[in-house]
Amino acid sequence: xxxxxxxxxxxxxxxxxxxxxxxxxxxxxxxxxxxxxxxxxxxxxxxxxxxxxxxxxxxxxxxxxxxxxxxxxxxxxxxxxxxxxxxxxxxxxxxxxxxxxxxxxxxxxxxxxxxxxxxxxxxxxxxxxxxxxxxxxxxxxxxxxxxxxxxxxxxxxxxxxxxxxxxxxxxxxxxxxxxxxxxxxxxxxxxxxxxxxxxxxxxxxxxxxxxxxxxxxxxxxxxxxxxxxxxxxxxxxxxxxxxxxxxxxxxxxxxxxxxxxxxxxxxxxxxxxxxxxxxxxxxxxxxxxxxxxxxxxxxxxxxxxxxxxxxxxxxxxxxxxxxxxxxxxxxxxxxxxxxxxxxxxxxxxxxxxxxxxxxxxxxxxxxxxxxxxxxxxxxxxxxxxxxxxxxxxxxxxxxxxxxxxxxxxxxxxxxxxxxxxxxxxxxx
Amino acid sequence: xxxxxxxxxxxxxxxxxxxxxxxxxxxxxxxxxxxxxxxxxxxxxxxxxxxxxxxxxxxxxxxxxxxxxxxxxxxxxxxxxxxxxxxxxxxxxxxxxxxxxxxxxxxxxxxxxxxxxxxxxxxxxxxxxxxxxxxxxxxxxxxxxxxxxxxxxxxxxxxxxxxxxxxxxxxxxxxxxxxxxxxxxxxxxxxxxxxxxxxxxxxxxxxxxxxxxxxxxxxxxxxxxxxxxxxxxxxxxxxxxxxxxxxxxxxxxxxxxxxxxxxxxxxxxxxxxxxxxxxxxxxxxxxxxxxxxxxxxxxxxxxxxxxxxxxxxxxxxxxxxxxxxxxxxxxxxxxxxxxxxxxxxxxxxxxxxxxxxxxxxxxxxxxxxxxxxxxxxxxxxxxxxxxxxxxxxxxxxxxxxxxxxxxxxxxxxxxxxxxxxxxxxxxx
Numbered sequence: 001x002x003x004x005x006x007x008x009x010x011x012x013x014x015x016x017x018x019x020x021x022x023x024x025x026x027x028x029x030x031x032x033x034x035x036x037x038x039x040x041x042x043x044x045x046x047x048x049x050x051x052x053x054x055x056x057x058x059x060x061x062x063x064x065x066x067x068x069x070x071x072x073x074x075x076x077x078x079x080x081x082x083x084x085x086x087x088x089x090x091x092x093x094x095x096x097x098x099x100x101x102x103x104x105x106x107x108x109x110x111x112x113x114x115x116x117x118x119x120x121x122x123x124x125x126x127x128x129x130x131x132x133x134x135x136x137x138x139x140x141x142x143x144x145x146x147x148x149x150x151x152x153x154x155x156x157x158x159x160x161x162x163x164x165x166x167x168x169x170x171x172x173x174x175x176x177x178x179x180x181x182x183x184x185x186x187x188x189x190x191x192x193x194x195x196x197x198x199x200x201x202x203x204x205x206x207x208x209x210x211x212x213x214x215x216x217x218x219x220x221x222x223x224x225x226x227x228x229x230x231x232x233x234x235x236x237x238x239x240x241x242x243x244x245x246x247x248x249x250x251x252x253x254x255x256x257x258x259x260x261x262x263x264x265x266x267x268x269x270x271x272x273x274x275x276x277x278x279x280x281x282x283x284x285x286x287x288x289x290x291x292x293x294x295x296x297x298x299x300x301x302x303x304x305x306x307x308x309x310x311x312x313x314x315x316x317x318x319x320x321x322x323x324x325x326x327x328x329x330x331x332x333x334x335x336x337x338x339x340x341x342x343x344x345x346x347x348x349x350x351x352x353x354x355x356x357x358x359x360x361x362x363x364x365x366x367x368x369x370x371x372x373x374x375x376x377x378x379x380x381x382x383x384x385x386x387x388x389x390x391x392x393x394x395x396x397x398x399x400x401x402x403x404x405x406x407x408x409x410x411x412x413x414x415x416x417x418x419x420x421x422x423x424x425x426x427x428x
Numbered sequence: 429x430x431x432x433x434x435x436x437x438x439x440x441x442x443x444x445x446x447x448x449x450x451x452x453x454x455x456x457x458x459x460x461x462x463x464x465x466x467x468x469x470x471x472x473x474x475x476x477x478x479x480x481x482x483x484x485x486x487x488x489x490x491x492x493x494x495x496x497x498x499x500x501x502x503x504x505x506x507x508x509x510x511x512x513x514x515x516x517x518x519x520x521x522x523x524x525x526x527x528x529x530x531x532x533x534x535x536x537x538x539x540x541x542x543x544x545x546x547x548x549x550x551x552x553x554x555x556x557x558x559x560x561x562x563x564x565x566x567x568x569x570x571x572x573x574x575x576x577x578x579x580x581x582x583x584x585x586x587x588x589x590x591x592x593x594x595x596x597x598x599x600x601x602x603x604x605x606x607x608x609x610x611x612x613x614x615x616x617x618x619x620x621x622x623x624x625x626x627x628x629x630x631x632x633x634x635x636x637x638x639x640x641x642x643x644x645x646x647x648x649x650x651x652x653x654x655x656x657x658x659x660x661x662x663x664x665x666x667x668x669x670x671x672x673x674x675x676x677x678x679x680x681x682x683x684x685x686x687x688x689x690x691x692x693x694x695x696x697x698x699x700x701x702x703x704x705x706x707x708x709x710x711x712x713x714x715x716x717x718x719x720x721x722x723x724x725x726x727x728x729x730x731x732x733x734x735x736x737x738x739x740x741x742x743x744x745x746x747x748x749x750x751x752x753x754x755x756x757x758x759x760x761x762x763x764x765x766x767x768x769x770x771x772x773x774x775x776x777x778x779x780x781x782x783x784x785x786x787x788x789x790x791x792x793x794x795x796x797x798x799x800x801x802x803x804x805x806x807x808x809x810x811x812x813x814x815x816x817x818x819x820x821x822x823x824x825x826x827x828x829x830x831x832x833x834x835x836x837x838x839x840x841x842x843x844x845x846x847x848x849x850x851x852x853x854x855x856x
Contacts, residue, residue: 035686035718096563100532104573108528130650135524136572136783137681139650139710140732140757143571144564145532222558222567253565258463282567283735286744290463304568307711316714329568355564 052337089160147331154332162410185213213247219255356381388416517588582760590838613641641675647683784809816844
C-alpha cells in the first residue's frame with residue numbers, strides 16, 4: 001500500500017503531471033489539424049496546468065489522510081486533518097461561506113479526501129472536480145460553496161505537509177519563499193456615506209496601521225444611481241487631495257456600464273490611481289474588455305471567477321490587466337497560485353482577493369510571499385476579534401503598512417488549544 | 429400598503445421594466461460614445477431583459493407572500509408559499525441539490541421573499557441577486573445551490589399565481605400556451621457499458637414509452653480515454669443502425685478536446701444525428717466555438733451556465749447552436765424562458781435541460797409548451813417512484829413518445845395531501 005502510493009507520486013512527479021483545465025492537451029498541439037489554440041492561450045494554459053506545490057520539498061513517504069474534520073466554535077469554522085500516524089494540520093476557514101455549506105462539507109467533500117495521499121492534494125482536487133462523486137456530477141457544483149470547502153481542506157493539508165517537513169508552507173508553494181514582508185492596503189467596505197466621512201474613516205485607519213495604500217468603493221454595487229455617481233465624482237479627486245502620498249485603488253463591485261466606467265476611469269487616471277477593480281459586472285466580459293481597452297490605467301478583476309479556464313480566458317482576451325483570485329472562492333492556494341503563474345507568463349500582476357473572515361488576510365500574505373508577480377500591496381480588512389490565533393513574532397496588526405510573513409512550520413499559526421478543544425465537531 | 433403595491437406593479441408594467449443582466453442600458457445605446465455593444469449582442473440582451481411572466485394575466489391586486497416554507501418527506505423536498513389571504517402554491521424541488529442547500533434556503537433565501545408581491549417575483553429575484561442581502565454579496569453565491577433554491581420558490585409562486593387567476597402557468601408564461609402535447613426523448617445516464625448493452629437498454633426504453641428520439645452519452649465525462657473513444661466510435665454507427673427511424677442526440681458531458689470533438693461530430697454527421705451536446709468542457713468557450721464552427725451539425729449546450737450575461741455571450745459569439753438552460757440550475761422558469769426568448773431573437777432553438785429528480789420532466793414540458801422555439805423533443809429520464817403526484821388526465825409515462833401538457837390551474841399537479849402533511853417542515 002505505502003509502496004504503491006510512493007510509486008504513484010514518484011511516477012506522477014517524473015511525468016511532470018498536468019492539471020485541469022486541460023484534457024489530453026497533446027491534441028491541442030497538433031498544428032496540422034488547424035484546431036490548436038492560439039499561442040498566447042496555450043502559454044497561459046501551460047503555465048496554469050503545472051502543480052503549484054513544490055514536489056521536491058514534500059515528505060518522501062505517503063501522507064495518507066485518516067480524517068478530515070469540520071469544527072465550529074462560535075461563528076468560526078476550523079478544518080482539522082490527521083494522517084494515519086497521528087500528525088495533524090489545522091486551518092481556519094471562511095465562516096461567511098461555511099455557515100451555509102456544512103452539509104456539503106461533511107457529507108460529501110471531506111469524505112472524498114479521506115485515504116488520499118496529502119502530497120497529491122492538487123491531483124485529488126482535480127479528480128474530485130471532474131468526477132461523478134456528487135450527483136449531479138461534481139463539476140456542476142463549481143461555485144463559492146464548493147470551492148470554499150475545498151480551499152479550507154487544502155489549507156489544513158498544507159499545514160500538515162509543512163509540519164511534517166518542518167517548513168513554513170511558503171517553502172512548499174509557488175516559487176518558494178521569496179519575500180519576508182508584505183505590504184498591505186486598507187480596504188473599506190463603506191458605500192453610500194458622504195465623501196468627507198469616507199476620508200475621515202481612512203485617516204483613522206491609515207494612522208492605525210501605517211498603510212501606504214488604500215482601496216475604497218465606487219458605484220452602488222452591480223448598478224449605479226444618480227446619488228452614487230455624484231459621490232463617485234466627488235470622492236475620486238477628494239481622496240487624492242486628502243492622501244497625496246498614498247497608492248490609491250478603487251473597487252466598483254461591477255457597478256457600471258461601459259460609458260460610466262470609462263468616465264470614472266479617466267477621472268482616476270487624472271488623479272493617478274493605481275488600479276480600478278471590477279468596473280463592470282464580473283460576468284460582463286465584453287463590456288469590461290472595452291473599458292480595459294479604452295483606459296490607460298490598470299483594470300483589476302477575477303474575484304468572482306470560479307472556473308480555471310474562464311480565468312485564463314479573461315487573461316488571454318485582455319478582459320482584465322491584473323488578476324485577483326479569491327483564495328477561498330477559487331478553491332485554495334494551489335489553484336490561486338496557478339492563476340498567478342499564468343499571469344506571470346504574460347507579464348501580469350496578481351493580488352489575491354480575500355474577504356475579511358478568519359485568517360484570510362494571512363493566507364493572502366503567505367501567497368504573496370511565494371509568487372514573483374505579487375502586487376506591492378495586499379488586501380487587509382482587519383482581524384476577527386473572536387479568533388484566538390497568533391503567529392510567533394508576527395503582529396497581525398500591520399506596522400508601517402507591513403505584515404511579516406509567518407515562518408513557523410505549516411501555516412505558521414497557533415490557535416489556542418482550548419478554543420480548538422471546545423469546538424463542536426460537525427458530523428453528518 | 430395594498431395600494432402602494434398595486435401602484436408599484438402598475439407603474440412597473442407601464443414602464444416595460446427590464447431585468448438583469450443589464451444595468452442602466454440606455455447608456456449602451458449612446459452610439460456617439462463609440463462604446464455601445466454590437467447590434468447582435470444588444471438584440472439578445474433586449475430579448476433577455478423583458479419579463480417572462482405575462483403581466484396582463486396576473487391578479488389585479490397585490491399577492492403578498494406571508495410564508496415560504498421548505499418541506500421534506502423522505503428524500504423529496506417541497507416548497508410551499510402562502511399569501512396573506514391563505515391561498516397556497518406548492519412545488520416539488522430538485523432533491524439532489526436541496527439536500528445540501530437547506531440552510532441556505534431557510535436561513536437566507538426564503539426570508540427574502542416573505543412580504544414581497546408574488547406578481548413581481550422576477551423583479552424580486554433580480555433585486556436579491558444584486559443585493560448585499562447575503563454576505564459576501566449575494567451575486568457571489570451564483571451557482572447550482574443558490575439558483576436551485578430560487579427556482580424552487582419561483583415554481584411555488586407560479587403555482588400560487590396560476591391558482592389565483594384559475595389558469596395553468598402555461599397561460600402566464602412566455603408566449604402563453606401554444607402547445608398541448610410535447611414530444612420527449614429518452615435520455616440514458618449510462619457510460620462505460622458495451623455498445624450492445626446500450627442498444628439493449630434503449631430497445632426496452634423506446635418500446636416502453638414509444639419514444640421517437642433518444643440521447644446517449646459519449647466520452648468519459650470531462651475527459652476521454654482510449655476505452656471511451658473505442659466505445660464512442662462503435663456506438664455512433666451502431667445506434668443509427670439499431671434505430672434507423674429515431675432522432676438521435678448525443679451528450680459528451682464536456683469530454684473532448686477540439687480535435688476529438690470534431691472527429692466524433694463528423695461521424696455523427698455521417699449518421700445523421702440531430703444534435704451533439706457539450707462536446708468540450710462547459711467552460712471552454714474558445715474550444716467549443718471552434719468545434720461548432722468546424723461542424724455542420726448542431727452543437728448544444730448551456731446546462732452549466734449560471735450567468736445570464738454569459739449565456740447570452742455564448743449565443744452572441746456562436747459558441748453553441750442550441751441552448752439548454754437547466755430550469756433549476758439556472759434559477760427557474762422565468763430566467764430560462766428569457767434565455768429561450770433571446771435564442772428566438774436570433775433563430776436558435778431551446779430545449780431546457782432538467783435532471784431526473786422530482787417533477788423536473790414536467791416543468792420542462794410546461795416550459796416547452798409556452799415558447800415558440802422549443803425543440804421537437806424534450807428530456808425525459810423517468811419518474812421518481814417515491815413522489816405521489818398526479819395531474820388530472822395526464823400520464824407521466826409518455827404515450828407514443830408524447831406527454832400532454834397539464835391544464836389545471838397553477839402547475840396543474842396534485843400532490844397527495846397525506847404526503848404533504850406528513851412532511852417535515854425544515855426550520856432555521
